[in-house]
Amino acid sequence: MRRAAVLGKGALAVHACEVIAALPDTVLDTVIPNADEPAWDDSLSEHVARRWPEVRILASGDWRDLEPGRCALVFSVLYDKIIGPGLIDATETIINCHPGRLPEYRGARPVNWALHNGESLHGITIHAMDTGIDTGPVLAEAHFTIWPDTDEVRDVWNRTMRYGRALISDTLPRLGRIIPRPQDETRAVTHYLRDNHQLGDRSDWTRAMSRQP
Template identity: 75%
Template sequence: MRRAAVLAKGALAAHACETIAALPGTVLDTVIPNAVEPDWDVRLSDYAAEHLPEARILRSGDWRDLEPGRCDLVFSVLYDKIIGPELIDATSRIINCHPGRLPGYRGVRPVNWALRNREYLHGITIHVIDAGIDSGPILAEAVFSIWPDEDEVRDVWDRCMRHGRLLISDTLPRLDQIVPRPQEAAGAVTHFSRDNAALSDRSDWTRELSAGRPGA
Protein backbone atom coordinates (compact mmCIF):
# COMPACT_ATOMS: atom_id res chain seq x y z
CA MET A 1 0.00 0.00 0.00
CA ARG A 2 1.44 3.36 -1.05
CA ARG A 3 1.19 6.16 1.50
CA ALA A 4 0.73 9.74 0.35
CA ALA A 5 0.92 13.22 1.84
CA VAL A 6 -0.53 16.49 0.57
CA LEU A 7 1.07 19.83 1.50
CA ALA A 8 -1.28 22.53 0.39
CA LYS A 9 -4.07 25.07 0.69
CA GLY A 10 -7.54 25.71 -0.65
CA ALA A 11 -10.19 23.99 -2.72
CA LEU A 12 -7.71 22.70 -5.30
CA ALA A 13 -5.82 20.95 -2.52
CA ALA A 14 -9.03 19.44 -1.18
CA HIS A 15 -9.68 18.03 -4.65
CA ALA A 16 -6.14 16.62 -4.74
CA CYS A 17 -6.72 14.93 -1.39
CA GLU A 18 -9.95 13.33 -2.59
CA THR A 19 -8.30 12.20 -5.83
CA ILE A 20 -5.39 10.59 -3.99
CA ALA A 21 -7.67 8.93 -1.46
CA ALA A 22 -9.57 7.30 -4.34
CA LEU A 23 -6.47 5.89 -6.07
CA PRO A 24 -6.22 2.08 -5.92
CA GLY A 25 -3.46 0.89 -3.62
CA THR A 26 -2.94 4.34 -2.11
CA VAL A 27 -3.86 5.74 1.29
CA LEU A 28 -3.87 9.45 2.11
CA ASP A 29 -1.69 9.33 5.21
CA THR A 30 -0.92 12.99 6.01
CA VAL A 31 -2.30 16.44 5.21
CA ILE A 32 -0.20 19.52 5.94
CA PRO A 33 -2.24 22.69 5.38
CA ASN A 34 -0.42 25.99 5.01
CA ALA A 35 0.08 27.47 8.46
CA VAL A 36 -1.84 30.58 7.39
CA GLU A 37 -4.90 29.56 5.40
CA PRO A 38 -6.72 32.11 3.21
CA ASP A 39 -10.15 33.23 4.37
CA TRP A 40 -11.35 33.49 0.75
CA ASP A 41 -10.87 29.79 -0.03
CA VAL A 42 -11.64 26.41 1.49
CA ARG A 43 -9.74 25.88 4.74
CA LEU A 44 -7.96 22.62 4.04
CA SER A 45 -7.50 21.84 7.74
CA ASP A 46 -11.25 21.97 8.34
CA TYR A 47 -12.05 20.12 5.12
CA ALA A 48 -9.65 17.29 5.91
CA ALA A 49 -10.94 16.95 9.49
CA GLU A 50 -14.51 16.58 8.22
CA HIS A 51 -14.09 14.62 4.98
CA LEU A 52 -10.82 12.69 5.41
CA PRO A 53 -10.90 11.41 8.99
CA GLU A 54 -8.34 8.66 8.36
CA ALA A 55 -5.61 11.15 7.46
CA ARG A 56 -3.54 12.81 10.15
CA ILE A 57 -3.41 16.61 9.97
CA LEU A 58 -0.18 18.44 10.79
CA ARG A 59 -1.37 21.95 11.53
CA SER A 60 2.11 23.41 11.92
CA GLY A 61 2.25 23.86 8.15
CA ASP A 62 5.88 22.75 8.20
CA TRP A 63 7.10 20.07 5.78
CA ARG A 64 9.84 19.22 8.28
CA ASP A 65 7.20 17.59 10.48
CA LEU A 66 6.65 14.90 7.84
CA GLU A 67 9.06 12.10 8.67
CA PRO A 68 11.38 11.45 5.69
CA GLY A 69 10.53 8.15 4.05
CA ARG A 70 7.11 7.86 5.70
CA CYS A 71 5.25 8.57 2.45
CA ASP A 72 5.98 7.24 -1.04
CA LEU A 73 4.11 10.12 -2.70
CA VAL A 74 4.21 13.76 -1.60
CA PHE A 75 2.07 16.27 -3.50
CA SER A 76 2.50 20.02 -2.99
CA VAL A 77 -0.50 22.07 -4.13
CA LEU A 78 -0.13 25.85 -3.70
CA TYR A 79 2.05 25.15 -0.69
CA ASP A 80 3.79 28.24 0.67
CA LYS A 81 7.22 26.84 1.60
CA ILE A 82 10.23 25.61 -0.32
CA ILE A 83 10.72 21.91 0.46
CA GLY A 84 14.26 20.95 1.41
CA PRO A 85 16.48 18.06 0.35
CA GLU A 86 15.79 16.09 3.52
CA LEU A 87 12.29 15.30 2.26
CA ILE A 88 13.03 15.43 -1.47
CA ASP A 89 15.78 12.83 -1.30
CA ALA A 90 13.78 10.50 0.96
CA THR A 91 10.61 10.46 -1.17
CA SER A 92 10.28 8.20 -4.19
CA ARG A 93 7.80 10.55 -5.91
CA ILE A 94 7.53 14.19 -4.84
CA ILE A 95 5.61 16.56 -7.11
CA ASN A 96 4.17 20.07 -7.21
CA CYS A 97 1.16 21.74 -8.81
CA HIS A 98 2.23 25.21 -9.96
CA PRO A 99 -0.32 27.79 -11.22
CA GLY A 100 1.78 28.92 -14.16
CA ARG A 101 3.54 27.79 -17.30
CA LEU A 102 7.11 26.54 -17.00
CA PRO A 103 9.90 27.43 -17.40
CA GLY A 104 8.87 31.03 -18.06
CA TYR A 105 6.85 31.61 -14.89
CA ARG A 106 8.69 29.95 -12.06
CA GLY A 107 8.35 31.33 -8.55
CA VAL A 108 5.69 33.55 -7.00
CA ARG A 109 2.56 35.13 -8.48
CA PRO A 110 2.71 33.57 -11.96
CA VAL A 111 -0.85 34.70 -12.74
CA ASN A 112 -0.05 38.30 -11.89
CA TRP A 113 3.13 38.24 -13.95
CA ALA A 114 1.42 36.68 -16.97
CA LEU A 115 -1.09 39.53 -17.02
CA ARG A 116 1.61 42.12 -16.37
CA ASN A 117 3.48 40.74 -19.39
CA ARG A 118 0.29 40.80 -21.49
CA GLU A 119 0.35 37.09 -22.26
CA TYR A 120 -2.52 35.54 -24.18
CA LEU A 121 -1.90 32.04 -22.90
CA HIS A 122 -1.47 30.87 -19.32
CA GLY A 123 -1.37 27.46 -17.71
CA ILE A 124 -1.08 25.23 -14.69
CA THR A 125 1.64 22.60 -14.41
CA ILE A 126 2.39 19.46 -12.42
CA HIS A 127 6.14 18.88 -12.16
CA VAL A 128 8.70 16.91 -10.20
CA ILE A 129 10.18 18.77 -7.23
CA ASP A 130 13.95 19.11 -7.32
CA ALA A 131 16.44 21.34 -5.53
CA GLY A 132 15.51 24.41 -7.61
CA ILE A 133 12.43 26.64 -7.61
CA ASP A 134 9.77 25.12 -9.89
CA SER A 135 12.59 23.76 -12.04
CA GLY A 136 11.91 20.03 -12.01
CA PRO A 137 10.80 17.94 -15.01
CA ILE A 138 7.23 18.45 -16.20
CA LEU A 139 4.66 15.66 -15.78
CA ALA A 140 1.57 17.38 -17.18
CA GLU A 141 0.22 20.82 -18.00
CA ALA A 142 -2.99 22.53 -19.05
CA VAL A 143 -2.78 25.66 -21.19
CA PHE A 144 -5.67 28.06 -21.70
CA SER A 145 -6.45 31.47 -23.15
CA ILE A 146 -6.40 34.68 -21.15
CA TRP A 147 -7.30 38.21 -22.21
CA PRO A 148 -5.06 40.84 -20.58
CA ASP A 149 -7.23 43.76 -21.66
CA GLU A 150 -10.28 42.31 -19.93
CA ASP A 151 -9.11 39.81 -17.33
CA GLU A 152 -8.35 40.65 -13.74
CA VAL A 153 -5.99 38.50 -11.68
CA ARG A 154 -8.95 36.90 -9.91
CA ASP A 155 -10.48 35.90 -13.29
CA VAL A 156 -7.34 34.09 -14.44
CA TRP A 157 -6.81 32.56 -11.00
CA ASP A 158 -10.31 31.09 -11.04
CA ARG A 159 -9.75 29.76 -14.56
CA CYS A 160 -6.45 28.28 -13.41
CA MET A 161 -8.14 26.47 -10.54
CA ARG A 162 -10.83 25.02 -12.82
CA HIS A 163 -8.24 23.67 -15.22
CA GLY A 164 -6.17 22.49 -12.28
CA ARG A 165 -8.95 20.25 -11.01
CA LEU A 166 -9.12 18.42 -14.33
CA LEU A 167 -5.35 18.26 -14.61
CA ILE A 168 -5.06 16.64 -11.18
CA SER A 169 -7.87 14.19 -11.95
CA ASP A 170 -6.23 13.18 -15.24
CA THR A 171 -2.62 13.07 -14.05
CA LEU A 172 -2.56 11.35 -10.65
CA PRO A 173 -4.00 8.00 -11.84
CA ARG A 174 -1.33 7.95 -14.60
CA LEU A 175 1.72 8.94 -12.55
CA ASP A 176 3.43 5.59 -12.98
CA GLN A 177 3.07 5.73 -16.77
CA ILE A 178 4.20 9.34 -17.34
CA VAL A 179 7.78 9.99 -18.43
CA PRO A 180 8.83 13.38 -16.98
CA ARG A 181 9.93 15.95 -19.55
CA PRO A 182 12.92 18.12 -18.57
CA GLN A 183 12.33 21.84 -18.70
CA GLU A 184 14.16 23.89 -21.32
CA ALA A 185 16.81 26.07 -19.73
CA ALA A 186 16.29 28.73 -22.38
CA GLY A 187 13.50 31.09 -21.43
CA ALA A 188 13.53 30.16 -17.75
CA VAL A 189 12.44 33.07 -15.54
CA THR A 190 11.96 32.95 -11.77
CA HIS A 191 9.97 35.64 -9.96
CA PHE A 192 10.66 36.37 -6.30
CA SER A 193 8.68 38.30 -3.70
CA ARG A 194 11.25 41.08 -3.85
CA ASP A 195 10.14 41.72 -7.45
CA ASN A 196 6.48 42.31 -6.57
CA ALA A 197 6.70 46.12 -6.80
CA ALA A 198 7.28 45.76 -10.55
CA LEU A 199 3.82 44.21 -10.93
CA SER A 200 2.34 47.71 -10.76
CA ASP A 201 -1.43 47.55 -11.38
CA ARG A 202 -1.32 43.73 -11.45
CA SER A 203 -0.21 43.43 -7.83
CA ASP A 204 -3.67 42.60 -6.43
CA TRP A 205 -6.82 40.69 -7.38
CA THR A 206 -8.05 43.63 -9.47
CA ARG A 207 -6.48 46.72 -10.99
CA GLU A 208 -8.80 48.85 -8.87
CA LEU A 209 -7.44 47.32 -5.65
CA SER A 210 -3.88 47.64 -6.89
CA ALA A 211 -4.38 51.32 -7.60
CA GLY A 212 -5.34 51.87 -3.97
CA ARG A 213 -2.06 50.48 -2.66
CA PRO A 214 0.73 52.85 -1.66
CA GLY A 215 3.40 52.85 -4.34
CA ALA A 216 1.29 50.91 -6.83
Protein backbone atom coordinates in the same frame (compact mmCIF):
# COMPACT_ATOMS: atom_id res chain seq x y z
CA MET B 1 -0.65 0.22 0.33
CA ARG B 2 1.46 3.29 -0.35
CA ARG B 3 0.98 6.28 1.91
CA ALA B 4 0.48 9.76 0.47
CA ALA B 5 0.74 13.30 1.81
CA VAL B 6 -0.70 16.56 0.49
CA LEU B 7 0.82 19.94 1.38
CA GLY B 8 -0.84 23.23 0.50
CA LYS B 9 -4.04 25.20 0.61
CA GLY B 10 -7.51 25.76 -0.68
CA ALA B 11 -9.99 24.02 -2.91
CA LEU B 12 -7.31 22.73 -5.28
CA ALA B 13 -5.47 20.94 -2.47
CA VAL B 14 -8.82 19.58 -1.24
CA HIS B 15 -9.44 18.20 -4.73
CA ALA B 16 -5.99 16.60 -4.76
CA CYS B 17 -6.86 14.82 -1.50
CA GLU B 18 -10.09 13.51 -3.03
CA VAL B 19 -8.28 12.17 -6.10
CA ILE B 20 -5.50 10.57 -4.04
CA ALA B 21 -7.96 8.94 -1.65
CA ALA B 22 -9.68 7.30 -4.63
CA LEU B 23 -6.47 5.86 -6.11
CA PRO B 24 -6.08 2.08 -5.83
CA ASP B 25 -3.46 0.84 -3.36
CA THR B 26 -3.03 4.37 -1.97
CA VAL B 27 -4.07 5.82 1.37
CA LEU B 28 -4.13 9.51 2.26
CA ASP B 29 -1.93 9.51 5.35
CA THR B 30 -0.88 13.09 6.14
CA VAL B 31 -1.98 16.61 5.26
CA ILE B 32 0.08 19.74 5.91
CA PRO B 33 -2.03 22.86 5.34
CA ASN B 34 -0.31 26.19 4.91
CA ALA B 35 0.08 27.70 8.37
CA ASP B 36 -2.03 30.68 7.27
CA GLU B 37 -4.99 29.27 5.38
CA PRO B 38 -6.73 31.99 3.33
CA ALA B 39 -10.23 32.91 4.52
CA TRP B 40 -11.40 33.38 0.92
CA ASP B 41 -10.75 29.75 -0.06
CA ASP B 42 -11.78 26.34 1.27
CA SER B 43 -9.97 25.30 4.43
CA LEU B 44 -7.88 22.22 3.71
CA SER B 45 -7.56 21.32 7.38
CA GLU B 46 -11.30 21.60 8.08
CA HIS B 47 -12.26 19.60 5.00
CA VAL B 48 -9.85 16.79 5.79
CA ALA B 49 -10.91 16.65 9.45
CA ARG B 50 -14.55 16.22 8.38
CA ARG B 51 -13.97 13.91 5.43
CA TRP B 52 -11.16 11.68 6.75
CA PRO B 53 -10.93 11.96 10.55
CA GLU B 54 -8.23 9.27 10.54
CA VAL B 55 -5.85 11.35 8.41
CA ARG B 56 -3.03 13.07 10.29
CA ILE B 57 -3.09 16.89 10.02
CA LEU B 58 0.17 18.71 10.79
CA ALA B 59 -1.08 22.16 11.75
CA SER B 60 2.44 23.62 11.96
CA GLY B 61 2.45 23.98 8.18
CA ASP B 62 6.09 22.86 8.18
CA TRP B 63 7.19 20.14 5.75
CA ARG B 64 9.99 19.23 8.16
CA ASP B 65 7.38 17.64 10.42
CA LEU B 66 6.72 14.95 7.79
CA GLU B 67 9.08 12.09 8.54
CA PRO B 68 11.31 11.37 5.50
CA GLY B 69 10.30 8.12 3.88
CA ARG B 70 6.93 7.86 5.63
CA CYS B 71 4.99 8.63 2.45
CA ALA B 72 5.82 7.23 -0.99
CA LEU B 73 3.83 10.02 -2.68
CA VAL B 74 4.06 13.66 -1.62
CA PHE B 75 2.02 16.26 -3.54
CA SER B 76 2.57 19.99 -3.03
CA VAL B 77 -0.46 22.03 -4.16
CA LEU B 78 -0.05 25.80 -3.71
CA TYR B 79 2.20 25.13 -0.72
CA ASP B 80 3.91 28.26 0.59
CA LYS B 81 7.32 26.90 1.59
CA ILE B 82 10.33 25.60 -0.35
CA ILE B 83 10.74 21.90 0.40
CA GLY B 84 14.30 20.88 1.14
CA PRO B 85 16.41 17.93 -0.01
CA GLY B 86 15.82 15.99 3.22
CA LEU B 87 12.26 15.21 2.15
CA ILE B 88 12.82 15.30 -1.62
CA ASP B 89 15.61 12.72 -1.58
CA ALA B 90 13.71 10.38 0.77
CA THR B 91 10.45 10.36 -1.22
CA GLU B 92 9.77 7.95 -4.06
CA THR B 93 7.45 10.37 -5.89
CA ILE B 94 7.35 14.03 -4.90
CA ILE B 95 5.52 16.44 -7.20
CA ASN B 96 4.30 20.02 -7.28
CA CYS B 97 1.30 21.74 -8.86
CA HIS B 98 2.41 25.19 -10.04
CA PRO B 99 -0.21 27.75 -11.20
CA GLY B 100 1.77 28.95 -14.20
CA ARG B 101 3.57 27.88 -17.36
CA LEU B 102 7.05 26.45 -16.98
CA PRO B 103 9.83 27.36 -17.41
CA GLU B 104 8.70 30.91 -18.29
CA TYR B 105 6.89 31.60 -15.01
CA ARG B 106 8.77 29.95 -12.20
CA GLY B 107 8.46 31.26 -8.68
CA ALA B 108 5.97 33.63 -7.07
CA ARG B 109 2.67 35.01 -8.42
CA PRO B 110 2.75 33.61 -11.97
CA VAL B 111 -0.82 34.75 -12.72
CA ASN B 112 0.02 38.35 -11.82
CA TRP B 113 3.21 38.30 -13.88
CA ALA B 114 1.51 36.78 -16.92
CA LEU B 115 -1.06 39.59 -16.97
CA HIS B 116 1.60 42.22 -16.26
CA ASN B 117 3.55 40.95 -19.26
CA GLY B 118 0.51 41.03 -21.54
CA GLU B 119 0.48 37.30 -22.23
CA SER B 120 -2.35 35.77 -24.24
CA LEU B 121 -1.65 32.28 -22.88
CA HIS B 122 -1.41 31.01 -19.32
CA GLY B 123 -1.23 27.56 -17.78
CA ILE B 124 -0.91 25.26 -14.83
CA THR B 125 1.80 22.61 -14.50
CA ILE B 126 2.46 19.45 -12.52
CA HIS B 127 6.19 18.75 -12.26
CA ALA B 128 8.56 16.49 -10.38
CA MET B 129 10.33 18.30 -7.56
CA ASP B 130 14.03 18.87 -7.20
CA THR B 131 15.92 21.33 -5.02
CA GLY B 132 15.39 24.27 -7.40
CA ILE B 133 12.42 26.65 -7.54
CA ASP B 134 9.92 25.02 -9.95
CA THR B 135 12.82 23.56 -11.95
CA GLY B 136 11.92 19.86 -11.98
CA PRO B 137 10.86 17.97 -15.12
CA VAL B 138 7.30 18.48 -16.33
CA LEU B 139 4.80 15.66 -15.95
CA ALA B 140 1.63 17.34 -17.24
CA GLU B 141 0.39 20.81 -18.14
CA ALA B 142 -2.71 22.65 -19.32
CA HIS B 143 -2.56 25.88 -21.31
CA PHE B 144 -5.47 28.24 -21.93
CA THR B 145 -6.24 31.66 -23.37
CA ILE B 146 -6.26 34.80 -21.23
CA TRP B 147 -7.22 38.36 -22.18
CA PRO B 148 -5.01 40.96 -20.45
CA ASP B 149 -7.16 43.86 -21.68
CA THR B 150 -10.21 42.64 -19.78
CA ASP B 151 -9.06 39.89 -17.39
CA GLU B 152 -8.28 40.70 -13.80
CA VAL B 153 -5.93 38.60 -11.69
CA ARG B 154 -8.99 37.13 -9.97
CA ASP B 155 -10.44 36.01 -13.31
CA VAL B 156 -7.29 34.22 -14.43
CA TRP B 157 -6.69 32.70 -11.00
CA ASN B 158 -10.17 31.19 -10.97
CA ARG B 159 -9.67 29.87 -14.51
CA THR B 160 -6.33 28.39 -13.48
CA MET B 161 -7.97 26.56 -10.58
CA ARG B 162 -10.64 25.09 -12.88
CA TYR B 163 -8.03 23.76 -15.28
CA GLY B 164 -5.98 22.58 -12.32
CA ARG B 165 -8.77 20.36 -11.05
CA ALA B 166 -8.98 18.60 -14.40
CA LEU B 167 -5.20 18.32 -14.66
CA ILE B 168 -4.92 16.71 -11.23
CA SER B 169 -7.77 14.30 -11.99
CA ASP B 170 -6.17 13.27 -15.27
CA THR B 171 -2.56 13.08 -14.08
CA LEU B 172 -2.49 11.37 -10.69
CA PRO B 173 -3.91 8.02 -11.87
CA ARG B 174 -1.26 7.95 -14.64
CA LEU B 175 1.82 9.00 -12.67
CA GLY B 176 3.57 5.68 -13.08
CA ARG B 177 3.23 5.80 -16.88
CA ILE B 178 4.32 9.40 -17.52
CA ILE B 179 7.80 10.11 -18.89
CA PRO B 180 9.04 13.38 -17.31
CA ARG B 181 10.11 16.09 -19.76
CA PRO B 182 13.08 18.27 -18.71
CA GLN B 183 12.48 22.01 -18.80
CA ASP B 184 14.19 24.20 -21.38
CA GLU B 185 16.56 26.35 -19.34
CA THR B 186 17.02 28.80 -22.20
CA ARG B 187 13.41 29.96 -21.68
CA ALA B 188 13.51 30.00 -17.87
CA VAL B 189 12.45 33.05 -15.87
CA THR B 190 12.00 33.04 -12.08
CA HIS B 191 10.00 35.67 -10.19
CA TYR B 192 10.66 36.29 -6.51
CA LEU B 193 8.51 37.86 -3.81
CA ARG B 194 11.04 40.69 -3.58
CA ASP B 195 10.05 41.68 -7.14
CA ASN B 196 6.35 42.17 -6.33
CA HIS B 197 6.69 45.97 -6.33
CA GLN B 198 7.29 45.78 -10.08
CA LEU B 199 3.81 44.38 -10.73
CA GLY B 200 2.16 47.79 -10.60
CA ASP B 201 -1.63 47.56 -11.01
CA ARG B 202 -1.37 43.77 -11.30
CA SER B 203 -0.28 43.40 -7.68
CA ASP B 204 -3.77 42.68 -6.36
CA TRP B 205 -6.90 40.73 -7.34
CA THR B 206 -8.16 43.63 -9.48
CA ARG B 207 -6.60 46.75 -10.90
CA ALA B 208 -9.07 48.88 -8.92
CA MET B 209 -7.88 47.35 -5.65
CA SER B 210 -4.26 47.96 -6.63
CA ARG B 211 -4.99 51.68 -7.04
CA GLN B 212 -6.53 52.08 -3.60
CA PRO B 213 -4.48 54.28 -1.23
